Amino acid sequence: MLYVARKESEQAQAHFVDRLSRIAATIRDLLVNNGLVRSLAYRPTSYWPSLKGNSYAFIDGGVANIELPSAAPIGIRVGSYVVRPGDETEARERFNIELALVDDLFSDDGILFDDDFQDIAKLRDAARMTSETAAALRLARQTGADRPDAIVMHGPLINPVAPYGLEGFPPFGLAACRKFLGDDAWEGDDTARNFVSVYLDLLKALRETGTPVVGAVERSIGRDPVVLRRLLDKLQRDGVLKKDEAKKVEDEVITYGLNDATLLDVVLAEGEYVTPIPVMRQGPESKWPEEWKRWIREYPDALTTYLKPSALVMPFRVEAFDNLSDFDAVLDLILHTSRLLPSYGFPVGLDIVDKFAKVPAWMTRGIKGQHQVVLLKKALESGDPATIAFAKRVLAAKGRDWLFRPTA
């Protein structure tokens, strides 16, 4: 295998590079010829002073990862960083924990979900996405001087919800829903309190505020070049690209396993971005749970682009609602905030709020420690040797752990 790798590698790599440059050249031509590439100038000395009087909010959530055999607590908090460039007073910066939610799935009075569910990771994701959007809504609804001129969220603005429409996926508690939606009088049945519907309500409400809200996606995972596909569709719809040609380009991209970010990294130059295009983020309808199709259909498209802040860094995805009137202005902000971190190439405001909202390890350890103490105490109170032994075992290690392995 090593022999073959050594013999064939050079040729394979040379071929890949050759094909990649051909694909990139083709796509760049298609985008440039049809006005689908735009450019922003990096002009920090004039740009930053021009923002004086505005305020910008950055939002991110932090999740505590605690896993115990006896409990699966969820700890989420969403932080915001609101900053007023040019303001020299104490009011220039405002850090706030917009939401802090703790829930134990096995707890009857948990405030987040009404019932249990086996896939804890999905519960956490659903809770995080909802909380972040709820925090954005809270800020977007502010009025007067407190209303941000733009809100930048860490991650997609609109997430796929079909994976959460599973049978038995518990609805949020009533208190949680009221908190998310900022409405103490809100009422709703199990269906209305389910993630798919609550998240949809939040997105709709957020869109209606009119406040510019965007999501910046740090790492685009998945191999499907969704944005490219939409661009090729557009060219076909506009009658400027034949179906065969579009298919040829798409096949070539898929053959070499290129996703939007890797492809656009070689296509875009510094400060360039793809003309924002609406992307439906919910995947093929065939994979939608039947009972949730009605709601999923209502999910808005994400006006999507990729921005390459500088030649040194990969482009990243930026999503907005389709009613955003001046996407270019927000992208200008994204470009300039990203250039403040030249090596990282991602909005510095999100880096700041990420550090602020992150649940630190000591806090996670503390929560875990408390749970462990309670578990052992209850086991000891039971007086049953088998229960005590079980408690000790699960606290020391899990299952067939290396600790119990026989030695030679």
Next chain:
Amino acid sequence: MDGSTAGKSSKTKEAGGVPTSWTRIGTVVGDASTSGYSFILRSLQGKLGDIVATQVEVPAATDGTKRLATVWGRIVDISRTNPFFPAEAAQELADQNVRFLDTVLSGSRDHLEAEVLILGTTFGPDPGAAQLTPLTYPVKPSAEVFYPGADDVRRLLTGDDETKKPPPAKLHIGTLIARGDVEVSMGAKQVVSRHLAILAMTGGGKTVAARRIIRELIELGYPLVIFDPHGDYLGLAEKQKLFPKSRIRTWYPMLRVRDGNVGAVTELIQKMGKRLTDAQQQLFLYLLTNTKATDGEEAAAFIQRMVDHADAIAAKKRKKEQHMDEELESIRLPTIQAAKRSLEFVLANLQQMKGNNERLRKQDRFKGYDFKEMPDPWDAPDDIVSPGLVSIFYLAGYDHLNQSAIVSMVLEALFAHRSTLSGVIPPFQAVIEEAHNFIPSRSEGTDETPSLPTIRKVITEGRKFGTGLVLISQRPSRLDETTLAQCNSFLVLRLVNPNDKRFVRSVMENLSEQDANILQTFGPGQGIVSGQAVRFPLLVKVKFDEDLVSEAIGDEDFIAEAGRWKPDARRKANAESVARNLGGERPGASAGNAGASGPKPAGSSAGAQAKKKPGRRARGGLKPEF
């Protein structure tokens, strides 16, 4: 902190035993030990040098009983980090010349972590009444840290002194740097018996600090002997009216040969002379031992008689007289001349330095001063040391060697009186300014310094006989380490030189690395006081005694003096007369001057190019320092 919470009595207690007037300023974090801990400091609630307190339960016995201890500490370092402000953003701001405030970057979430050096613990409600004891159990992470009231800190610094009858004498030196409301004093007893070193770079405030301590000692009526190479302390005499109970005398040095110091004088003459061959040295020793010194005779007169003696021997040699001492038979005439020249050289130097000192004393600015020749320390020590008497020896004009010899002779005699319990003089304190010239380190050539063994002896044994020293220096690393290490108290002001800082750390056992690091950041008059004269090391701001600033000896304005300078008209007239009447240039006149006087007369080039004769070494090769 502005100390607004200060002054409250520590009577009112919280449940945990901390007075309610104490302000919470942070929480202990990280690894704590019995010698120090770190805490997260609330913004603008504490600063470097502040005395802080926390509480910890310590085991009282092995049976599990415990006591609540108040742990006192001093903030020795504060670090400030802002994880929300990445370095690469700072680089970008600098590169692009963008103002931080105009961007979306965050500057408000900085994090202050203070490092505390533990000073000791107290038990019970009153820190002052209790004995400060070492901490025996570490501080607890998560414990609260407090900013104590000024009264409590003051009592901590003074211990139970205020309750003693009579209270022990104190030397007030200033206030804590961090808290102007807390005064700092040194134990007078510890300073006068166990010696003090004041170390600072030039401009660091060592003279101000020394004057402060001297003033406090004067007010206690304690006898003082000040060796003053530059006249820094002469101003005290000018301010005599401020010290009605004391007498301040200014002495000028006079080297006299006494039975008790004949060895020191002969050694000085030897050291001041030129390098001699073995034969010349033999004759030199012959002259020293065979020229009888008269008790009380001026050293210069004694040397003159040695020269005369050498002349007499030379005359005898010329006449080829047969009756000569056996030791002189092998001595040749040139050897005698060489030894004589060396003596003449010493004599000339001594006379020059004496003249220098005299000229300095006669300057207009010293018009009101009453300089007197120094009394004989062997015969009349009580003229130098007596209750309420301050003796200032003005050593300016003499070179280091002579200054050192004078200090050696005076101290040797005074100490002898104390150590033999002669009952003639009371205990006293000697202040030695520019101590690096009197107790130099081995690398400075200690063989040349007569005062080194004397000071070593005094600093080692003086405690038993009431002879204390205050050593003052601007170059600590040039001081003799053994001698300096005998000082039990230190007042260290601004020091920048790395060698000096390293040296100070090596001799001050309780100076932490953090303290050593802040030495260079001190402003004038700010420093650290440590040792037996205080309960624990403290950062102090030395009180500036404005009323002691001399009107005669202020900072000279050389710029103004140069501006006012008028060349001596007679010198100019004389030079012009010689030039006019005798014509031409003096042989050996500089080329620059020749060029300036126009075309050279014929034949002058030969004169200018003539090879210079090697001249004799000019007299007065040792230049006195002013």
